[in-house]
Amino acid sequence: MEKICVGTKIRLIKDLDGKNPIGSTATVVYIDEFGQIFADWAEGGQVRITKEQLEKNFEIAA
Numbered sequence: 001m002e003k004i005c006v007g008t009k010i011r012l013i014k015d016l017d018g019k020n021p022i023g024s025t026a027t028v029v030y031i032d033e034f035g036q037i038f039a040d041w042a043e044g045g046q047v048r049i050t051k052e053q054l055e056k057n058f059e060i061a062a
Helices: 051-059
Strands: 009-012 026-033 038-039 044-051 058-060
Touching: 044 051, 051 058
Parallel strands: none
Antiparallel strands: 009 026, 009 058, 026 038, 038 044
């Protein structure tokens, strides 16, 4: 996966928590010093994920 930075749009490709359907998109808004990634869903709400969860469950949206 390409390097992720603030502003990157990501798309859910595998179920993460059952709250958002596959194909949902989010924008990375913050990455903390521990590698936790915070993103805002396009449909509303926020998700906090690890780099491992990102690589397993998301792809970079075009």
